[in-house]
Amino acid sequence: MSDSAEPRRPLPLVMEAPRGRAKPPVHLADLDPAGRAALLAERGLPAFRAKQLSHHYFGRLVDDAEQMTDLPAGQRADLVGALLPxxxxxxxxxxxxxxxxxxxxxxxxxxxxxxxxxxxxxxxxxxxxxxxxxxxxxxxxxxxxxxxxxxxxxxxxxxxxxxxxxxxxxxxxxxxxxxxxxxxxxxxxxxxxxxxxxxxxxxxxxxxxxxxxxxxxxxxxxxxxxxxxxxxxxxxxxxxxxxxxxxxxxxxxxxxxxxxxxxxxxxxxxxxxxxxxxxxxxxxxxxxxxxxxxxxxxxxxxxxxxxxxxxxxxxxxxxxxxxxxxxxxxxxxxxxxxxxxxxxxxxxxxxxxxxxxxxxxxxxxxxxxxxxxxxx
The missing domain is CATH 3.20.20.70 (Aldolase class I)
Structure with a gap:
């Protein structure tokens, strides 16, 4: 079968995706704990809340912000928007x-x-x-x-x-x-x-x-x-x-x-x-x-x-x-x-x-x- 196959050019080591695409939003799972805290601080939000968000995401498997009742209601949307887009x-x-x-x-x-x-x-x-x-x-x-x-x-x-x-x-x-x-x-x-x-x-x-x-x-x-x-x-x-x-x-x-x-x-x-x-x-x-x-x-x-x-x-x-x-x-x-x-x-x-x-x-x-x- 391979005798009749068309010749193939060698592939590069890593096939690069097309460039110019927008990148996915940064998410808590992209970052280590220090990176999560730093991102919140950059956005003027309390850095210590990063661990609470991590607990909801990985520990409780929560994907509804309304269930994250330990986060202050006034900041909840901003916190979730920053780390859980x-x-x-x-x-x-x-x-x-x-x-x-x-x-x-x-x-x-x-x-x-x-x-x-x-x-x-x-x-x-x-x-x-x-x-x-x-x-x-x-x-x-x-x-x-x-x-x-x-x-x-x-x-x-x-x-x-x-x-x-x-x-x-x-x-x-x-x-x-x-x-x-x-x-x-x-x-x-x-x-x-x-x-x-x-x-x-x-x-x-x-x-x-x-x-x-x-x-x-x-x-x-x-x-x-x-x-x-x-x-x-x-x-x-x-x-x-x-x-x-x-x-x-x-x-x-x-x-x-x-x-x-x-x-x-x-x-x-x-x-x-x-x-x-x-x-x-x-x-x-x-x-x-x-x-x-x-x-x-x-x-x-x-x-x-x-x-x-x-x-x-x-x-x-x-x-x-x-x-x-x-x-x-x-x-x-x-x-x-x-x-x-x-x-x-x-x-x-x-x-x-x-x-x-x-x-x-x-x-x-x-x-x-x-x-x-x-x-x-």
Whole structure:
């Protein structure tokens, strides 16, 4: 198949969003505690109120100023306007799996559209969040990649997706009783490591102790990447041991150059080595994401080659997560035959590589990332 593919020019390390756009309003979640206090002081407001606002936002999950009764009525609107400006508006929410999967399309302040998904399972609740409006990585089987990159999201816009899910769970709006967000995966729209500063800022806000942040464990956060090698190495030095998920999708350069064009910049060997080094540095097992595509990357010999690529070191540093492709309308890319999928799993496990097939949720609600935004 790759013989007939059109040649691709190598992508730059970071795909820059179009310039000239207005920036999102500064929000409490963009700032550390000192920055929040300084912003209030700059606006002539009492700096100590910043901690109260943080408690309402991260601790109580309040989004209605009228419920912030410990703030003086005469200053409440100014305080909330300074640190808690509205960031996004829901356009549409669709439900599946008896209401335990909720996909929301959001309109940002400048009209850009992004998606988030709340998935509740017995014992845990996961938020899948976007980090960019669109994506510049140009993977041809991905609905988001087909639309290109509009802009990077701010730290607060990323965090607000999680907080929206946290509020829904806390208010018993999701079947299963009141709950909390236990896991966050950066697997929505965009390439997280191409928006590095905002994504790391969001991780810090999510893991900072309450009321400075949401108080999550870094072990509950997964950051996905198609393989921006310098950023993987930078992330290993941040001191936040999040799980790294590498979207590999092919074990050989010839096919991966076509499926994941950034591979023309960073080869399979370079990318997997960076992931291995990340695991060594953080002691966190890396997840290898592999979308199974019929007749493209699901052959048994490619499973053997994938095992060869991943066999390094003397400890279980990696876990393979096979993803049944959720095809976009009109796409030539389709999900693998179940028998081929089972054989792929068998071959990997025979080599001692832990492998699972991802639970696919949301097919009936345009579950593939980017489908709702594209339809809108």
């Amino acid at each position: 509205p960031l996004m508006t829901p356009v549409r929410t669709m439900e599946a799996d008896a209401g335990t999967t909720r996909k929301t399309l959001w309109r940002l302040f400048d009209g850009a559209l992004v998606e988030s998904v709340l998935m509740r399972y017995p014992g845990r609740a996961t938020m899948c969040v976007s980090s960019q409006a669109g994506c510049g990585m140009a993977c041809p089987f991905c609905a988001t990649g087909q639309g290109g990159l509009q802009r990077n999201m701010s730290t607060a816009e990323i965090v607000e997706q999680v907080l929206a899910g946290a509020r829904a769970l806390a208010r018993d709006e999701v079947p299963g009783g009141p709950g909390r967000v236990s896991n966050v995966v950066f697997m929505g729209m965009g390439e997280p490591l191409a928006n590095y500063k905002a994504v790391v800022g969001a991780v810090r806000r999510l893991t900072d102790p309450t009321p400075d942040g949401l108080g999550m464990s870094a072990r509950g956060v997964t950051v996905s990447t198609v393989g921006l090698v310098p950023r993987i190495r930078q992330l290993a030095e941040e001191g936040v041991p999040v799980t790294l998920a590498l979207s590999l999708h092919a074990p050989d350069d010839e096919l991966r150059n076509e499926l994941v064009p950034i591979n023309t910049r960073f080869s399979v060997e370079e990318t997997v080595q960076a992931a291995f080094d990340y695991a060594q540095a953080t002691k966190r097992r890396v997840s290898i994401e592999y979308a199974m595509m019929r007749g493209i990357n699901d052959q048994g010999w490619r499973a053997d080659l994938l095992a060869d690529v991943l066999m390094r070191g003397d400890w279980g540093w990696v876990h393979v997560n096979l993803i049944p492709l959720n095809p976009t309308p009109g796409s030539k890319w389709t999900a693998s035959d179940p028998a081929d999928e089972a054989e792929f799993v068998r071959r990997l496990e025979a080599r001692g590589i832990p492998t699972t097939v991802r639970d696919t949720r949301g097919r009936e609600i345009d579950g593939a990332c980017g489908q709702l935004a594209a339809a809108e």
